[in-house]
Amino acid sequence: MREIVMISGKGGTGKTCITAAFAHLADNAMVCDLDVDAPDLHMLLAPVVEEEHAFRSGHEAVINQERCTKCGVCAELCRFGAVREDQGKYAIDSLRCEGCKVCVHFCPEQAVDFVEKHCGLWFASIMRFGPMIHARLFPGEETSGRLVALLKKEARLRAKALGLSLILCDGTPGIGCPVISSLSGANLAVVVTEPTPSGRHDLERVADLCRHFRIPVAVIVNKFDLNPDNSRAIEAYCLENGHAALGMLPYDEEVTRAMVQAKCITECPTSTFGNDLREIWKKIMAHHVGYLPL
Amino acid sequence: MIFAVASGKGGTGKTTVITSLAAIWEGPVTLVDLDVEEPNLHLFLKPKVMRETAAMLEVPVHDSDKCNLCGECAMFCQYKALAIMGKTMLFYPEMCPGCGGCLKICPEGALSPGGREIGRIAEGQTEFGRFFMGRLRVGEAMSPPLMQQVKQRVVAQGSHAEMPGGIEGCVPDDVLIDAPPGVSCPAMHAVMDADAIVLVTEPTPFGLYDFRLAVEAFSIMHKPMGAVVNRDGIGDQGVEEYCRESGIPIWARIPNSLAVAQAYSRGEIVARKLPELNGIFQELKKRMRAAVTVSREVERA
Numbered sequence: 133m134r135e136i137v138m139i140s141g142k143g144g145t146g147k148t149c150i151t152a153a154f155a156h157l158a159d160n161a162m163v164c165d166l167d168v169d170a171p172d173l174h175m176l177l178a179p180v181v182e183e184e185h186a187f188r189s190g191h192e193a194v195i196n197q198e199r200c201t202k203c204g205v206c207a208e209l210c211r212f213g214a215v216r217e218d219q220g221k222y223a224i225d226s227l228r229c230e231g232c233k234v235c236v237h238f239c240p241e242q243a244v245d246f247v248e249k250h251c252g253l254w255f256a257s258i259m260r261f262g263p264m265i266h267a268r269l270f271p272g273e274e275t276s277g278r279l280v281a282l283l284k285k286e287a288r289l290r291a292k293a294l295g296l297s298l299i300l301c302d303g304t305p306g307i308g309c310p311v312i313s314s315l316s317g318a319n320l321a322v323v324v325t326e327p328t329p330s331g332r333h334d335l336e337r338v339a340d341l342c343r344h345f346r347i348p349v350a351v352i353v354n355k356f357d358l359n360p361d362n363s364r365a366i367e368a369y370c371l372e373n374g375h376a377a378l379g380m381l382p383y384d385e386e387v388t389r390a391m392v393q394a395k396c397i398t399e400c401p402t403s404t405f406g407n408d409l410r411e412i413w414k415k416i417m418a419h420h421v422g423y424l425p426l
Numbered sequence: 427m428i429f430a431v432a433s434g435k436g437g438t439g440k441t442t443v444i445t446s447l448a449a450i451w452e453g454p455v456t457l458v459d460l461d462v463e464e465p466n467l468h469l470f471l472k473p474k475v476m477r478e479t480a481a482m483l484e485v486p487v488h489d490s491d492k493c494n495l496c497g498e499c500a501m502f503c504q505y506k507a508l509a510i511m512g513k514t515m516l517f518y519p520e521m522c523p524g525c526g527g528c529l530k531i532c533p534e535g536a537l538s539p540g541g542r543e544i545g546r547i548a549e550g551q552t553e554f555g556r557f558f559m560g561r562l563r564v565g566e567a568m569s570p571p572l573m574q575q576v577k578q579r580v581v582a583q584g585s586h587a588e589m590p591g592g593i594e595g596c597v598p599d600d601v602l603i604d605a606p607p608g609v610s611c612p613a614m615h616a617v618m619d620a621d622a623i624v625l626v627t628e629p630t631p632f633g634l635y636d637f638r639l640a641v642e643a644f645s646i647m648h649k650p651m652g653a654v655v656n657r658d659g660i661g662d663q664g665v666e667e668y669c670r671e672s673g674i675p676i677w678a679r680i681p682n683s684l685a686v687a688q689a690y691s692r693g694e695i696v697a698r699k700l701p702e703l704n705g706i707f708q709e710l711k712k713r714m715r716a717a718v719t720v721s722r723e724v725e726r727a
Contacts, residue, residue: 141464143436143607148632169608170434170636191504211484211525213574227614227647232525233504271643274611277567305436305607306463309567329693330441330466337464340564358684359691383687385660391631392662 133291135284135299136416137166137318140325141334143305146354147324149387150409151302152176153398155261157413161298162291163259165266166314168252168279173302176396179257179264187252187267189278190231193224199243206235206244227272252279256290263290277309284317305334307341315345322378322416324352327362335366339375349375350419352412356380376419379412381405427718428601430620432644434636436607438626439656439680442690443710444604445470446697450707454555456599458580460616461606462545462560462569470693473557475550480543481560481575483524487540488515499528499537520567545572547579555599556583569606570615577619609636609643621718622650624677624710630661634668641674650717652677654710675717678710 138154140147152173155163165173193214195206200222207215207222214228215235224235224244236244251274254267265287269276287299301318304310315321321342325335335351342349351370356363363380370377384405390397398406431444444467448455459467486499486508493515500508500515507521508528519542529537545562560576562569580601605616617623623644627637637653644651653669658679669676680686680703689699697707 140436142466143433144438169610170436170639172435172632172635175631175635209526209530212523227618230523230525231504232523232527233502234525234527234530237502237527238530269610271609271639272611272614272646276610306612307564308463308562308569308612310610311463312565312567326691328691329469330464333466333469334464337564344565355687358687362691383684388630388660394631 133288133297133299134319135301135317136320136322137301137303137314138322138324139303139311139314139338140305140323141307141338142325142331145324145326145331146381146387148172148302149176149391149397150324150352150354151300152396153406153409154300154413156396156398157410158261158298158300160296161262161300162287162294162296163262163264164283164287164299164301165264166280166283166301166310167304168267168269168276168283169304169310171266171268174266176391176394177259177261177264178394179255179259179266181255181257183256185254186250187254187279187282188248189251190249190274191233191246192226192229192231192249193233193235194245194247195222195224196243196245197221199241201241201243203240206239209234209238249273254279254283254286256286263294265290276304277313280310280313281316284314307337311338311341315342315347318347320350320416320419321347322350322352324354325366326355327353327359327366332362332366332369336369339373350378350416351375352378353380355383357382378415379408381408427622427715428603428620429622429624429714430603430605430617431624431626432605432613432617432640433607433626434609434638434640435627435633438628438633439654440604440626441466441470442656442680442686442696443624443626443654444602445695446703446707447602447711448552448554449695449697450704450711451554451600454599456556456558456580456601457552457554458576458601458603459559460573460576461604462562462572462576463606463612465559465561467604468548468557468559470695471552471554471557473550473552475548477549479547481545481547481572482541483522483544483571484526484539485519485522485524485542486517486528486537488517489536489538490515492534492536494534496533499532502527502531520565523568523571544568547576549579549583569612573612573615609639614643617644618647620649622652622714622721624654624714625651626654626656627665628657628661629655629663629665631664633661634664637665638668641672650721652713652717654678654680656680657682675713677713678706680706
């Protein structure tokens with residue numbers, strides 16, 4: 133079984149639209165939306181939820197006002213500035229609480245409760261191209277890395293049971309906790325970028341991250357015609373650094389129109405963008421099936 | 427006044443908005459890049475960096491002579507950053523957010539505070555005012571501790587009375603914060619000290635879905651919030667309808683234009699390159715300020 137993770141560094145480069153199209157083109161794939169922070173893939177793939185599960189992870193501290201003697205030890209010890217004193221009364225700011233348990237453990241009155249957090253929901257679904265695993269983290273929650281790890285584990289188990297050979301994952305922007313988690317165990321990271329200073333800068337950081345974890349990188353330049361010089365420079369950067377340059381896609385408002393109709397761009401037969409994407413997918417599959425160099 | 431420019435969905439134009447606001451702002455404005463995973467403001471504002479320092483996190487240093495492998499630290503650690511394997515203590519620094527619990531709990535005094543670099547903080551000057559940027563070390567998972575340190579630096583350098591720890595009575599420059607995309611903990615940390623939040627979105631189904639998540643997440647902070655609809659004209663009416671229904675004011679609409687995208691791709695500040703858009707950003711600034719003024723009056727009353 134092979135795992136492909138779609139990432140971008142910079143947000144809004146077209147990662148999800150391209151992942152949805154690959155989900156359409158792939159045979160025998162388990163699709164997995166790892167962008168648990170702001171998941172969008174379901175809008176194009178319209179999964180029908182078959183299983184819904186609660187995602188619980190980590191704890192948060194809550195001060196029991198009846199037992200609290202207002203000694204202030206918790207506020208002194210908290211490294212995250214999460215204990216707030218207001219007119220002699222102490223309370224935990226749940227947005228700042230990291231769930232480290234220090235205040236719980238060191239409170240001389242055992243007046244701090246440590247409650248498990250219900251952080252989101254995850255789903256096993258079926259959509260028009262096959263099975264899909266996805267989730268929704270409740271806004272403001274912080275255990276996105278753990279949720280990503282859980283989704284990957286479930287996707288692998290189910291793909292194995294169904295005899296599927298490929299897991300196709302949509303990732304998160306950035307280089308932090310959820311991205312690191314989504315790269316774990318991946319065979320290939322496909323980075324979607326754009327020919328802008330931020331697209332290039334963020335590509336380099338996320339490609340360095342992949343190198344750090346020894347995961348091969350393949351790059352797609354989206355909206356290449358916005359700035360052909362920058363696009364060529366990105367290709368040159370890929371060659372120099374041993375990343376595969378998979379191809380370039382034009383700036384095409386048809387992609388937005390397809391999105392509005394909840395369609396994958398490859399489901400619009402006349403789209404050149406869609407046809408270019410088919411060629412790119414063939415390259416990825418040649419590599420995937422035959423272990424050919426990209 | 428402190429403004430955070432945020433968005434649920436990435437790539438909706440936060441950088442375009444913030445750099446253009448800087449260009450039309452009257453008087454100096456402090457620019458703070460808290461998108462520490464992928465900071466981009468410097469690519470457009472080209473600051474002169476005067477100082478670059480390491481951001482350190484306090485993590486435990488293990489003394490194997492003193493340690494009797496009792497495992498109290500590993501049992502306490504909520505992040506599984508410490509583990510006992512046979513006769514060795516293992517420490518996974520990337521998992522440690524520096525809560526200091528293990529240092530206090532070790533009965534043998536075998537753990538002492540040490541430092542680990544989680545990123546860099548750059549301080550400098552742009553033509554518009556002071557500039558601060560956090561830059562997470564590649565491979566580092568947690569950005570909030572670095573963001574916290576950047577904020578502390580802004581406070582220390584600017585004596586911002588309005589930020590926690592600021593000095594009373596000092597009249598600070600306005601601050602524009604570039605927040606990371608998304609609605610989980612890094613985004614929340616970036617906006618929590620602002621007086622108002624500018625939410626940049628685009629009028630597409632993805633834009634709307636993530637915009638709603640952002641509104642939902644940020645609403646609990648009870649700060650004034652307004653929307654900027656970027657690439658106006660592309661996509662559909664969903665964002666406009668949602669704003670109308672939920673009472674989120676639209677502070678600006680930036681027309682969908684190839685010229686804007688091309689100017690951005692060349693690293694140019696859009697409001698400067700396309701002066702016809704100046705009025706939009708002037709109006710946006712006016713509304714941002716008015717929203718904070720009104721909310722302060724309400725608070726006082």
